[in-house]
Amino acid sequence: MSHAVIFVGENSARAHALTYAKSLNCEKKNSGCAAELAEKKFPAETQKNCGECLSCRVFESGNHPDTFFVKATKQKGIGVEEIREQIVMPMATKPFKYAHKVFIIEDQCTPQAQNALLKTIEEPAPYGVFLFLAQNTHGFLPTILSRCVVKNIKGEFLGDADFLPLAEEIFLALQNADIPQAFALYKKVDAFEKNDLLRFLDTLYVIYGKKIRDEKIFFLDAPKIISDTKKILSQNANTQLALELMFEKLRRNQ
Numbered sequence: 383m384s385h386a387v388i389f390v391g392e393n394s395a396r397a398h399a400l401t402y403a404k405s406l407n408c409e410k411k412n413s414g415c416a417a418e419l420a421e422k423k424f425p426a427e428t429q430k431n432c433g434e435c436l437s438c439r440v441f442e443s444g445n446h447p448d449t450f451f452v453k454a455t456k457q458k459g460i461g462v463e464e465i466r467e468q469i470v471m472p473m474a475t476k477p478f479k480y481a482h483k484v485f486i487i488e489d490q491c492t493p494q495a496q497n498a499l500l501k502t503i504e505e506p507a508p509y510g511v512f513l514f515l516a517q518n519t520h521g522f523l524p525t526i527l528s529r530c531v532v533k534n535i536k537g538e539f540l541g542d543a544d545f546l547p548l549a550e551e552i553f554l555a556l557q558n559a560d561i562p563q564a565f566a567l568y569k570k571v572d573a574f575e576k577n578d579l580l581r582f583l584d585t586l587y588v589i590y591g592k593k594i595r596d597e598k599i600f601f602l603d604a605p606k607i608i609s610d611t612k613k614i615l616s617q618n619a620n621t622q623l624a625l626e627l628m629f630e631k632l633r634r635n636q
C-alpha cells in the first residue's frame with residue numbers, strides 16, 4: 383500500500399484526495415482491519431466508501447478526528463514549523479479512533495519543510511497516510527517524489543461552455559435551497575436530449591469539483607451523486623426519475 387500520494391490536478395485533485403481519505407477510514411469498507419487494507423494495492427480514487435458509517439458521517443461534517451488538513455500560513459508555502467507541529471508530532475501518537483491518521487497537505491511545502499518531513503515519510507507509522515495536493519510535481523524534492531505515488535488527475539474536463547452558466551445557476555439554487563428556482567432549472571435540464579444531458583452532467587460535476595477545491599466546502603458526495611446519475615442515465619433509465627432523485631440528493635448534501 384502506498385501511504386504517500388500526490389494528487390496532481392487543477393480542479394478536482396482535492397475532491398479526489400478527500401474521497402480517498404474518507405474511504406481509508408470507512409468502517410464498512412475496511413471492517414476496521416487496517417492489515418487487510420495494507421494488503422491491497424493503491425486503490426482507485428473512485429474507491430467506495432459507504433457514506434453512512436460513523437467515520438464517513440463525521441468526515442462529511444468536516445470534523446473527522448483522524449483527518450488533518452495542513453495549510454500554508456505564509457506565502458512561500460508550508461514551512462518547517464508547520465510540518466513539525468502539524469505532522470511529525472501528531473504522527474507520534476496512534477489514531478484517535480480509526481485505522482488511519484490521514485494528513486491532507488493542501489499547499490506546497492518549502493524544500494526545508496520537505497526535508498523535515500522526509501524521515502516521517504520514509505519510516506511511516508503503520509497508520510500514517512500523507513496526501514499531497516499539487517498543481518504539478520515541480521515543487522517536490524526528488525527524495526519526496528520517490529516515496530510517493532503520483533496520481534495525475536489529468537485530461538481534466540473543464541466544463542462545456544454551453545452548459546456552464548446553467549450548471550452554476552443550479553449549484554446556487556440548490557445551495558440556497560431555492561426550490562422554485564431549482565425546479566425551474568430542473569425543467570430546463572429535463573428537456574435536454576440524451577447527449578446534451580450527459581454533457582451537462584459532466585459540467586455540473588466540474589462545478590462541484592471547483593467548489594470543493596476553491597471554497598473548501600464539503601460537498602463530498604456531490605461528485606458521486608452526479609456520476610451515479612450519469613451511469614444510471616447511460617443505461618436508459620427513466621430520465622425524469624433519475625434527475626429528480628439527483629436534485630433532491632444534491633440539495634440534501636449541501
Ligand SMILES: [Zn+2]
Pocket residue numbers: 407408409410411431432433434435436437438439
Ligand atoms: Zn463508511
